[in-house]
Amino acid sequence: KKKVSFTKEQQALMKVIIDAYNKHQIPQDVAKKLLQDKYSTEENFLLLTEMATSQVQVLVEFTKNIPGFLSLDREDQIALLKGSAVEAMFLRSAQALNKKMPIGHTEVLEERIRKSGISEEFIKPMFNFYKSIGELHMVLEEQALLTTITILTPDRPYVKDQPAVERLQETALDLLRKMCVLHHPQEPQYFARLLGRLTELRTLSHYHAEMLASWRVNDHKFTPLLCEIWDVQ
Numbered sequence: 001k002k003k004v005s006f007t008k009e010q011q012a013l014m015k016v017i018i019d020a021y022n023k024h025q026i027p028q029d030v031a032k033k034l035l036q037d038k039y040s041t042e043e044n045f046l047l048l049t050e051m052a053t054s055q056v057q058v059l060v061e062f063t064k065n066i067p068g069f070l071s072l073d074r075e076d077q078i079a080l081l082k083g084s085a086v087e088a089m090f091l092r093s094a095q096a097l098n099k100k101m102p103i104g105h106t107e108v109l110e111e112r113i114r115k116s117g118i119s120e121e122f123i124k125p126m127f128n129f130y131k132s133i134g135e136l137h138m139v140l141e142e143q144a145l146l147t148t149i150t151i152l153t154p155d156r157p158y159v160k161d162q163p164a165v166e167r168l169q170e171t172a173l174d175l176l177r178k179m180c181v182l183h184h185p186q187e188p189q190y191f192a193r194l195l196g197r198l199t200e201l202r203t204l205s206h207y208h209a210e211m212l213a214s215w216r217v218n219d220h221k222f223t224p225l226l227c228e229i230w231d232v233q
């Protein structure tokens, strides 16, 4: 069994990121709304819009806890959040749908996504992604670090000081590489597989832009926070 050792800094970084990841969850009262018995396309769209709005708030709070993030240029912080929001939310919804949510929640959530006005051409890649995330059986540390690495992607539009973001992302990548050896010692290519999901996330975020456009055509309303982060309306 390969010996994996973490530096003091890496242990501190992991603790901060895990605590933030656990602390910032969608509130129970919002999640419980999924169980109400109205299943119309309209009702599903409204519920998912509420989930997404709550998820963006969760994401902003989580991001503020990433060591070094608040020391970045202010405008770069905004550029990173806007550029990564959809990808981070796909990761989070994938992890939610794959983890043991309270009985029946997963099926209900899946059903509402399938029946919310999203066209079949986007549903397929979305659920393929959910399946591919589920097959990885990531531990919590890997999930939290993968989300962190997605947020700290230097080549998002309008990022001015890319090297500063690269330095933060590399720290998280070094830690994730070690975590993968520790938790998946039999799979030397596991770390590479995780990073491959990031490529799939970018494809999904292009699909997502088209999803938004088709919803808007059918005159669906988003919340001010979603309009802000997704540059719609």
Ligand SMILES: Cc1cc(OCc2c(-c3c(Cl)cncc3Cl)noc2C(C)C)ccc1-c1ccc2c(C(=O)O)cn(C)c2c1
Pocket (backbone or CB within 6 Å): 025, 026, 030, 031, 034, 045, 048, 049, 051, 052, 053, 055, 086, 089, 090, 092, 093, 095, 096, 109, 113, 116, 222, 226
């Ligand atoms: C499940 C979902 C959907 C969602 O957005 C819903 C949407 C999406 C869209 C789509 Cl469908 C899929 N992935 C990402 C996007 Cl961003 N695109 O537009 C919309 C709205 C505006 C209609 C946002 C967030 C969650 C979500 C995430 C985590 C959890 C969670 C836990 O962590 O324990 C418990 N619950 C109930 C969760 C719900």
